[in-house]
Amino acid sequence: MRLPIVGISLGDVSGIGPEVTAGALALPRVRRALVPVVFGDGPTLERFPLFRKYARATPETLGRVTGPTVCAVTALAEKERVPGKPTREGGRAQYAYVMAAIAAARAGHVDALCTAPVSKEQISRAGIPFMGHTEVLAEAFGAEVMMLMDGPRVRIALATNHVPLSALPKLLTVEKLTEQLRLMSRELAPVVGRRPRIAVLGLNPHAGEGGLLGREEVEIISPAIRKARAAKVDAHGPVPADGLFARPDAIGYDAVLAMYHDQGLIPAKALDFERTVNVTLGLPVPRTSPDHGTAYALAGTGKASRVPMVEALLKAALLASSARRGPPRRAPGR
Structure with a gap:
């Protein structure tokens, strides 16, 4: 070849x-x-x-x-x-x-x-x-694209890229997250050899605590996960970011969808800065x-x-x- x-x-x-x-x-x-x-x-x-x-x-x-x-x-x-x-x-x-x-x-x-x-x-x-x-x-x-930080210990994709935090509530929608999860599943399947198992992070602390710390998990992220799963995407969450990354060698997922730039890039760079690669999906x-x-x-x-x-x-x-x-x-x- x-x-x-x-x-x-x-x-x-x-x-x-x-x-x-x-x-x-x-x-x-x-x-x-x-x-x-x-x-x-x-x-x-x-x-x-x-x-x-x-x-x-x-x-x-x-x-x-x-x-x-x-x-x-x-x-x-x-x-x-x-x-x-x-x-x-x-x-x-x-x-x-x-x-x-x-x-x-x-x-x-x-x-x-x-x-x-x-x-x-x-x-x-x-x-x-x-x-x-x-x-x-x-x-x-x-094309509709996504940024993926592909490292030796974890792959982290971003739902939003270079935007201010104040804009996040308007940018995150059920439709957008559903399509991003489908894109991740489709693009990563040839790499992992099967449907990838994807963790979806919450936006708020503790993934919103059932709505006590924010409604985005209840009204946007969870419905998007359900719609993605109905489309045969192996998506799970919303997952609190601090808990997921606390044990980086036992994450148990092929990829993670972070809601915003620093939520994804901080752990990606901290875990392995030199060998983590920025990949554009889509x-x-x-x-x-x-x-x-x-x-x-x-x-x-x-x-x-x-x-x-x-x-x-x-x-x-x-x-x-x-x-x-x-x-x-x-x-x-x-």
């Missing part, structure tokens, strides 16, 4: 994206798992001996590749690509890498996407409205990202760990291969 082709957007060239991408792709186990196409800045890529060995392309000339390839989207001036010193032009460039990778995926040139860290602040300073990769991907593919192609930011203070120092990028790349390759094969006969080890 041919290796999956993974399109990699380089992220902010003033951050750690270029060095952790080069470091990850230098590992034999990563090279054996995928064919990379790196979308980034030409002069920045030339700094790394590994990338100088890759075939060359531009967004206009890129097709279905046969080997490792760099796709030069920009040619930034030296002052716009200094490690640790982000610029407005660099913000515009990192957005361009994401969009070029998306275009390649839509054209069928790559089988999966892996996005190195970007800076929402720098992209916004460049005049481009940007809330995050997840929102851009949803719009680009016209897209026609898999998309992954390491679970960290641009880390400007580490950029160019050689101290940034490549492990999160390694995990993100391997997860993208695994998901692309799983999508081609269909559901496996049994669940692979975590």
